[in-house]
Amino acid sequence: MDPLITRRALNRATLDRQFLLRRADLPVLDVVERLAGLQAQTPHTWYTGLWNRIEGFKAADASELLENRQVVRVALQRSTIHLVSGRDCLAMRPLLQVVTERSTRGAFGRQLEGVDLDELAALGRSLLEERPMTFAELGRTLGERWPSHDPHALGQGVRWLVSLVQVPPRGLWGRSGPVAHTSAESWLGVEAPPMTAAELVLRYLAAFGPATVRDVQTWSGLTRLAEVVEGLDLVRFRDEDGRIHYDLPDASRPSTEISAPVRLMYDFDNLFLSYADRSRVISETGATALRGFMGTNVMPRIILVDGFTAGDWTVTRAKGTSTLNIHQWEPIADLDAVAEEGTRLLEFLAPRDKHEIAVFDHPSKV
Incomplete structure (x- = not known):
């Protein structure tokens, strides 16, 4: 039987490959x-x-x-x-x-x-x-x-x-x-040989794996990739719902004990758009909150705390002050860590402004 891979293990592997466990040099x-x-x-x-x-x-x-x-x-x-x-x-x-x-x-x-x-x-x-x-x-x-x-x-x-x-x-x-x-x-002004479906799958797994066939298809938009995936030299895992996940044999799959830092993600980040099942990063509360944005024509900028969705953020500017607004989808235990990362983000986005942090509950989204 294929070895079990937990949701948290999928989370840590994904964050590692996405350079979200630690920033890349x-x-x-x-x-x-x-x-x-x-x-x-x-x-x-x-x-x-x-x-x-x-x-x-x-x-x-x-x-x-x-x-x-x-x-x-x-x-x-x-x-x-x-x-x-x-x-x-x-x-x-x-x-x-x-x-x-x-x-x-x-x-x-x-x-x-x-x-x-x-x-x-x-x-x-x-x-x-x-x-x-x-x-x-x-x-x-x-x-x-x-x-x-x-x-x-x-x-x-x-x-x-x-x-x-x-x-x-x-x-x-x-x-x-x-x-x-x-x-x-x-x-x-240059040429490059076209990529094969197999090569594209390998690139996806290197950046997003372990993943199911449906995940690869969700990310790429291609269909009928099962035969391609199954023809590659990959390792297999079974998740807690019985789905088969494929991965590169030598890929990094970090310990689930590793902590994940706060990250303030941008609105169209592929971390949230590249899986058929997004529960590896989106909590049940997060899924409910995201449904609240449907029909609003707004893509939220999501806050990750310990690798999972915890809220969203916006920036407002007035009279030389940029304020990062933290909207909690559920109570965030370490708001100080979120505020510290938010301050660093404001230094990047608006280095000449004064910086402030505001924290709000988000009852309309949960």
Whole structure:
């Protein structure tokens, strides 16, 4: 019988691989690749994700990588925007294109009927390589060729058919800009062999394992990965509900006795988006609290205490003072540790402001 792995053991293994048990003394690019990318749906909050994981992290280091084209923001896993290295962008995109195809056909398939997709891809690529454009600009220009079709659908069709990166200054620390796109190939100017499904699974397990087949599929957006996973040289565990988890044979699985430090996570952190069963980090109280955010169009910034969800945080700014607001989902025993980490976070986010900490219960969410 497969050996048992407890929820706490899954928690500690995951935190270790996500650099959340201890910050890594590694270059930003190495961390981004070892995490197989960070979800970067917003232009800037992912910087906090790197701050949580890298000792002495400076936002300018990541911003410089983005400006120098060593990392990019591109639609990959789950057809969502991820920050990845240029190498991973080119390697992952051909494999994950089917995920964007599925979502685009579901949302815009009817509006794209009658459009020659090869022509759409070629024209869209040509336009964006000539000059980066927003989807609104691209759609209007494509509409000159297909005047009877919805411009937004035409732009989204190009997003599916061509690997598009968001170009700076969008995403640079302390700066902003339009959501303008060009092709990954022209922006990066290099080639990389496409990644296989087996290679993607191994990258996932290195960053998120141990995990089930459904977990891998949730993270990637791919389907029918059972045969791929079962064909790899992996170890197996059985969790407390009887689910089979796979892992790399030589991967680190720390003792459950190791304590986990407080972490103030950003709103789209892959720690919470990359599992079919999120109970390895989300407590029952946390699951109830998160349901309270459904329909609000708000992704909470979650507080981890001893590796599990305990609340969320926000920052408000007024008259030169930044206040970190701690919203407890359940009573937090060591509020001092949360406040200390919150102060360090404010020093990163708003170094020139005065800093304050406010603590609130969160009855509406629990």
